[in-house]
Amino acid sequence: MTTRFDKLGVIIAAIVAYAAFAAPFATLRANRIVPGEARSILEALPPTLGPLLLAVVVVAAVVALLKTPLALRLAASVVALAALALLIGVAGSFLTPEGNSFARISPASGFWLLIFAFTLLLADGLTRLNLSPSARIGVLVVAAAAIGLLLVSGSWNSLSILKEYANRADSFWAEGSKHVTLALGSLAAAVLVGLPLGILCHRVEKLRAGVLNALNIIQTIPSIALFGLLIAPLGWVATHVPGAASLGIRGIGTAPAFVALFLYSLLPVVANTVVGLAGVPRAANDAARGMGMTERQRLFGVEFPLAFPVILTGIRIVLVQNIGLATIAALIGGGGFGVFVFQGVGQTAMDLVLLGAVPTVAMAFTAAIILDALIEMTSTRRREAQPA
Amino acid sequence: MIEIEGITKRYDATTVVDDVSMVIEPRTIAVIVGTSGSGKTTLLRMINRLVEPTAGVIRLDGADNRSLPGYELRRSIGYTIQGHGLFPHRTVAQNIATVPVLLGWDAARTKRRVDELMTLYQLDPQAFGPRYPHELSGGQQQRVGVARALAAEPNVLLMDEPFGALDPIIRNKAQEDLRAIQKRFGTTIILVTHDMEEAVRMGDKIAVMDAGKLVQYARPAEILAKPASAFVETLVGASEKPFRLLSLGRVRDAVETGTAEGEAIPADVSQRDALAELLWSGRPALPVTGADGKPLGRVTVDGLVKRAARPA
Numbered sequence: 239m240t241t242r243f244d245k246l247g248v249i250i251a252a253i254v255a256y257a258a259f260a261a262p263f264a265t266l267r268a269n270r271i272v273p274g275e276a277r278s279i280l281e282a283l284p285p286t287l288g289p290l291l292l293a294v295v296v297v298a299a300v301v302a303l304l305k306t307p308l309a310l311r312l313a314a315s316v317v318a319l320a321a322l323a324l325l326i327g328v329a330g331s332f333l334t335p336e337g338n339s340f341a342r343i344s345p346a347s348g349f350w351l352l353i354f355a356f357t358l359l360l361a362d363g364l365t366r367l368n369l370s371p372s373a374r375i376g377v378l379v380v381a382a383a384a385i386g387l388l389l390v391s392g393s394w395n396s397l398s399i400l401k402e403y404a405n406r407a408d409s410f411w412a413e414g415s416k417h418v419t420l421a422l423g424s425l426a427a428a429v430l431v432g433l434p435l436g437i438l439c440h441r442v443e444k445l446r447a448g449v450l451n452a453l454n455i456i457q458t459i460p461s462i463a464l465f466g467l468l469i470a471p472l473g474w475v476a477t478h479v480p481g482a483a484s485l486g487i488r489g490i491g492t493a494p495a496f497v498a499l500f501l502y503s504l505l506p507v508v509a510n511t512v513v514g515l516a517g518v519p520r521a522a523n524d525a526a527r528g529m530g531m532t533e534r535q536r537l538f539g540v541e542f543p544l545a546f547p548v549i550l551t552g553i554r555i556v557l558v559q560n561i562g563l564a565t566i567a568a569l570i571g572g573g574g575f576g577v578f579v580f581q582g583v584g585q586t587a588m589d590l591v592l593l594g595a596v597p598t599v600a601m602a603f604t605a606a607i608i609l610d611a612l613i614e615m616t617s618t619r620r621r622e623a624q625p626a
Numbered sequence: 627m628i629e630i631e632g633i634t635k636r637y638d639a640t641t642v643v644d645d646v647s648m649v650i651e652p653r654t655i656a657v658i659v660g661t662s663g664s665g666k667t668t669l670l671r672m673i674n675r676l677v678e679p680t681a682g683v684i685r686l687d688g689a690d691n692r693s694l695p696g697y698e699l700r701r702s703i704g705y706t707i708q709g710h711g712l713f714p715h716r717t718v719a720q721n722i723a724t725v726p727v728l729l730g731w732d733a734a735r736t737k738r739r740v741d742e743l744m745t746l747y748q749l750d751p752q753a754f755g756p757r758y759p760h761e762l763s764g765g766q767q768q769r770v771g772v773a774r775a776l777a778a779e780p781n782v783l784l785m786d787e788p789f790g791a792l793d794p795i796i797r798n799k800a801q802e803d804l805r806a807i808q809k810r811f812g813t814t815i816i817l818v819t820h821d822m823e824e825a826v827r828m829g830d831k832i833a834v835m836d837a838g839k840l841v842q843y844a845r846p847a848e849i850l851a852k853p854a855s856a857f858v859e860t861l862v863g864a865s866e867k868p869f870r871l872l873s874l875g876r877v878r879d880a881v882e883t884g885t886a887e888g889e890a891i892p893a894d895v896s897q898r899d900a901l902a903e904l905l906w907s908g909r910p911a912l913p914v915t916g917a918d919g920k921p922l923g924r925v926t927v928d929g930l931v932k933r934a935a936r937p938a
Contacts, residue, residue, distance in 0.1 A: 525711030528676055528784075529725050529774070530701030543715045 246362055247302040253355040254299035258292060261348030264329045269340040270398065270587050276346060282329040294321045295352060302359050308366055315360035322352055323388060330396030342398040344589060371611035378607050398589040399596065406578070406593070414597065416492070417574035420567055421560040421601075424496050428503030428556060433549070435504070436511025437537070446512060453505035461498060461563060465570045468494040495572030499563055503556040510552025514545030547617035554609035561602040565594065627652050628673065628782065628814065633682035635668050642668045644838035645682070650831075652687075652781075653812040655805075657829035659819055659861065665838040666818045670784050673816065674703045686782065701725055704783035704813070708790040710771035712759040718744070718770050719755035725778040743773040746807065765796040772804065776811065785817040789824065801828060822861055826850070826870045834858050846874055851937040868934035873898035877914055880933060881923040886911035893922055901930045 262276030263283075280288040298318035301310055330343045364377065394400050403410055439446040459467070473489030475482050487493045518541050526536045568576030578594030581587075628650040635643040643665040650656045658666045671677040673684055675696045684691045691699055712721050719740050726736040741751040747769040759767055768788065775783055788804075789797045801824065808815055819825055825832045826846045833843040834854070842854035850871045853859040862870065877900045878893035890913040891900055904912055904927050911926040 519711070519714070521707055521709045521711035522713050524676075524707055525705070525771075526713070528674060528700060528705035528707065528711075530697045530699070530728055531724075532697050535728070540713055544713075 242305055243303060244305050246358070247304065250355045250359050251299045251303040253351055254295055254302075257348040257351035257355065258295050258299075261351060262346035263348045264326070264333060265344050265346040266333050267342045267344075267398075270342050270402075270589060271585065274342070274344070274346075277329075277333060279348070282333055283325060284328070284332055287325060287328060291321055291325050294318055295356075298356065298359075302355075308363055311359060312363040312367075315356045315363060318356040319353065319360065320384075322349065322356070323384075324393065327388070327393035327396065330394065334396050342401065342589065343396060344398040371614040375608060375611050378604065382604070399592045402578075402587070402589045402593045409577070410593070413573055413575055413577050413594075416572075417561075417564050417576075417598070418601075420492070420495055420499060420564040420572065420574055421557065424499035424503055424564075425553065425556050425560055427496075427500045428507050429553065431500075432504050432507030432552075433511055436508040436549075437515065439508060439512050440515040450505075450509060450512070453508060456501050457505045461502070461566045462569065464498045464501065465490075465494050465566075468497055472497065490570045490572075492567070492572045494570055495564070495567030495574075499560050499567075502563060503560060506552040506555040506559075507549070510548050510555075511545065514548030514552075515541055517548060518544045547613050550609065550613045550616060554606065554613065557605045557609060558602050561598060561605060565598055627685075627687055628816070629683075629685040629688075630669075630673075631683045631685070633669065633672060633684060634680050635665070635672060635677060636680045641838050643672070643679075646835075646838075646840045647682075648833055648840060648843050650814060650816060652814050653808075654830040655808060655815040655817060655828055656831050656833060657817045657819060657825040658833045658835060659822055659825040660835035661820060661861075663837075664835040666820075666835045667786055669835065670786055670816060670818045673782075673784055674700045674705060676700070701728055701778065702780055702782075704775035704778075704780040706771045706775040706783070706785045706788045708787035710759075710767045710791075712767060712771060712774070714759055717756050717758055718749070718762070719751070721759065721770060722774045722777050724774055729778055731778075739777060739779075743776060747773050747803070749773075764792055765800065768792055768796075768800055769803070772800075772807075776807070776813070779811070781814060783813050783815045785815060787819055788817065790819075797824075804828070822863065822866075823870070826873060834861060847871065847937065850874075867936075869898050869901075871937075872896065872901055872930065872934050875933065877925055878916075878922065880925050880929055881914050882926060882929055884911070884924050885921070886913045886924040886926075888912060890915040890921065891925070893917065897925075897930055897933060900925050901927070901934070904930070 258279060263279045263281075264277045265274035266277055267274035279291055282288070283291060295318055298314040301314040306314075326345050326349055333343045334341050364374075369377065388394055389400075395404070435449065439449050456464075469489040472487060472494050476487050476489065476493075477483070479487075522540055522544070523536065526540045531539060564572075564574045565576035565579055567574045568580050575594040575598045579591050580594075582590030582592075582594065630646060630648050630650075633643060633646045634641065646665075646669060648656075658669060660666045668677055672679045673686075673691065675691060686703075694702075713724075716724075719737075722740045722743055723736045726739060731739075740755070744751045744754060749766060749769065754762070754766070759770065762770065768791070772785075772788065775785075789800050792800055804815075805828065807813075817824075817828060819828075826849075829846055831843060832846055832849050834841045834849065834857075836855075836857045842849060842858050844852075844854075849858065850862055850867055853862055873896045875897040876893065877891060877895050877897055880897050880900070881893070886909070888907070888909060891903060893914050893916050900912065904910070904925070910928075911924045913924050914922045916922050
């Protein structure tokens with residue numbers, strides 16, 4: 239006997255049923271820190287749009303539930319996500335009392351669950367499509383453009399998180415660029431130091447265990463503890479090394495955050511370099527030497543290109559990890575999106591926490607997709623069948 | 627000419643190659659045969675200095691092989707290994723062009739040479755040049771490996787178990803191809819194998835190694851007829867000896883006058899194959915035809931059996 243139901247579809251339909259009919263769609267609060275009142279889909283939207291949204295999500299859930307063609311499933315998920323994205327903005331304006339600038343409307347659990355359910359459907363569909371790496375980046379660009387368009391068009395401006403943004407637009411971009419600088423800068427430093435160190439560890443076997451163990455130990459130090467440990471040495475450097483202080487090196491602030499992220503980044507870079515180089519076929523290495531390549535020609539012409547996908551995997555780990563970890567830097571005055579997160583926690587203003595957390599997650603997610611695509615491109619380029 | 631004089635290689639207390647001396651004549655194939663751990667590969671790798679000897683001298687055409695930096699020496703010597711060692715991230719054409727590129731040949735000359743070698747190895751340059759090694763069959767990969775080793779027209783080619791990974795039918799073909807190409811370019815080849823069958827088939831001379839020592843270095847017929855030690859005898863295989871001896875000769879050298887019934891056998895088939903055909907078909911004699919199809923005479927079971935006997 240064959241079921242006519244899609245396995246994942248059953249879960250998606252169950253989530254949608256709960257989220258659409260039992261969970262609140264939006265929360266209305268009198269100001270940014272008081273607890274809010276829940277509003278269902280029908281209450282949160284104008285009389286025509288509420289039933290329409292319900293109809294859209296129910297139909298999309300039925301499409302997900304039954305065994306339907308892939309194109310239909312993708313279309314259903316995209317339509318449902320688009321409707322949700324547009325109408326949450328409408329709910330924002332609809333629920334905001336006329337002329338009230340203190341009221342805060344935020345998406346509630348029902349909205350997030352619906353987004354989750356249809357993203358699941360979309361992701362499942364895209365996975366089944368088995369897209370090429372460049373097509374995946376294309377999908378990412380389209381999604382980013384759609385979100386960007388919604389942000390620029392102002393249709394979300396009535397939502398709480400964007401009201402927080404409106405109050406802090408300048409510092410948002412300043413902290414954002416600090417965040418990116420921290421994450422990418424420490425990655426760049428880790429690659430500059432980690433690659434040669436990895437190559438050295440590969441060549442000198444005696445060094446390997448020692449270096450990797452030391453980096454492993456660093457990896458196990460909790461980040462806050464590492465910041466604390468760095469205060470003394472960096473403070474000493476700042477006062478005793480001429481010019482260090484003018485470069486911004488201090489016991490607290492950006493410098494220790496940068497150093498900590500750099501130290502955390504080293505292990506994945508070095509370990510993946512060692513593993514990648516060790517995975518180069520012995521015969522290829524032997525042939526390279528036997529044909530008269532110098533050590534340098536062999537490293538750059540044979541070992542490095544063959545190890546590159548594995549090294550890139552290490553860089554991916556580091557980038558995603560650093561984008562997340564850089565949030566902690568705010569604790570010691572290092573800046574970044576963490577500033578909003580910790581301010582928000584301090585003020586019990588969840589919207590402010592989200593203002594820091596959402597862009598961080600979005601950046602990490604984007605970095606992961608782009609680097610995964612790059613890894614696949616570099617490792618399949620030589621496997622792809624060439625037209626004869 | 628390659629002169630190996632008193633070559634020794636020691637790793638700490640173990641002697642891997644022990645005072646080996648031999649001379650390899652130009653434009654011949656010398657096969658080094660031995661069990662694993664006999665030092666045959668190490669000896670080979672000391673010729674192009676992938677391994678530096680502890681003592682002794684190796685001269686190539688009279689010049690000490692230490693007179694050049696190792697990598698420059700190796701560019702002038704062809705080198706192939708078991709499992710071919712092709713670069714998986716480079717196309718077939720790029721793989722073959724490796725040494726010409728290292729030597730700084732211009733693009734046109736490199737391409738000409740790559741196309742020439744690929745054609746020689748029955749690989750269409752247009753179709754196979756842009757492919758990657760993993761898209762080729764084992765036999766094709768092996769041919770690309772040899773083509774790559776020959777790309778810069780080396781006088782000397784070192785081969786370490788080049789046919790080890792091939793199935794028997796492809797191996798036969800690869801061995802014949804190598805013979806043909808060796809004749810065409812006049813390359814001096816030193817080939818390492820553990821397979822006495824291959825050694826007898828390929829070698830102008832065979833060097834038998836055991837525990838780092840060169841036990842016997844002689845023509846195949848002599849190795850078969852007068853094994854220098856019990857070890858060589860075992861390696862040759864007592865029950866195989868008469869057949870290996872026969873496999874050295876061609877039918878044309880065993881032709882007797884007279885005629886025989888049945889389908890003819892070409893004159894360039896090995897005497898061993900002719901005997902097998904005679905025994906299998908249950909006939910006492912077979913007619914022999916030359917390359918032009920003209921009858922040359924016949925081979926007989928009696929005649930071949932006499933040739934299979936231990937030479938005086």
